[in-house]
Amino acid sequence: MRKLLSQNGLKKGPWTEDEDLKLIQYVHAHGPGNWRTLPKNAGLQRCGKSCRLRWTNYLRPDIKRGRFSFQEEETIIQLHSVLGNKWSAIAARLPGRTDNEIKNYWNTHIRRRLLKNGIDPVTHTPRVDFLELSNILNAAKINLSNFLNLQTLVNPQVLTLAALVASSNKENRELFLNNNINNPMNPNLKQQDPNFTCSPSNFPSTQNVSQTHPMQINDVQLPPTNLVNMNTDASSQDILMRTRLTEDCFNISNYGSQFTSVVSESSSFQPLYTVPTTQTFDDSVFSSPITSPSPFISSSTFINNHSTEDERESYCSNMFKLDIEESFELNDFM
């Protein structure tokens, strides 16, 4: 039970209307500040800190109360992915919202939803435990290495699934790519520029934020978008183009530069931002959605009209929707 009186006899706990009125009247007359002397001068049995918090978090006239809009929610997520738990910095970019309010909203709504949908709310990347599909396959005694060596004998759909699995696990991914590099039987090998360099201009970055949102984040320390010399061997390029894993499965663009850096760390992965939005593959039946909802445009495109909890829920859950055709039957190829 929270004690309602502090040691020096000052009141604690919820504010009454009368106290609010006194505080408002005093601040209107003298302006905010001098919080230490304010309670005494205003006739309040509160500490200055309590008065300041009450004013800044609740009584300030410019505070916007009520439900967060979807636009606001998106902004919070984007800013949090860059700023972390810098609630005041986030609040500074959301007019009318307090850091406390945003913090509460994050902890009670957004954080929970991200967790539920397999997004780590700290790193804004898919949670490791959601990337254990390959382990499940391993447990089922499916040897990915052998599996991949059969690629010329099996339907490309299987290869696509394998790529999908491999992509979710760095070790398997590298194994997968090596298999394709070293396999002279691979008919899909296409020679491409081995010195392909992926420049930051190819990546969605916070620059996009400022282009599409009124907020400014110039003072934000951004994750480094180093020039990444991509080891884009032909096979990995080809396979990745087939899988379009990031857009289809993880909706990577929703996590902008953060995820970009993660992808970059995985050496031979080429971000699919450089891949044309429409891909037609000779023998693949996998669909390739033309666009994924970029965080910086989605709010003004098809997402923005959906603002109910359920719809937000489904929006997040789509981040991990595996875009596998309904008719796809793994057993057909085993």
Next chain:
DNA sequence: AAATACAGCAACCGCTGTTAG
């Protein structure tokens, strides 16, 4: 209808950085 669990949020706590004397 009562008990319990859960969610939401206002308020508090403690720490840190800044400023003035």
Next chain:
DNA sequence: TCTAACAGCGGTTGCTGTATT
């Protein structure tokens, strides 16, 4: 330079209303 007061911040607590059993 030191120190105390102030202000701000992020994390946590606990009250309240609502949903579920």
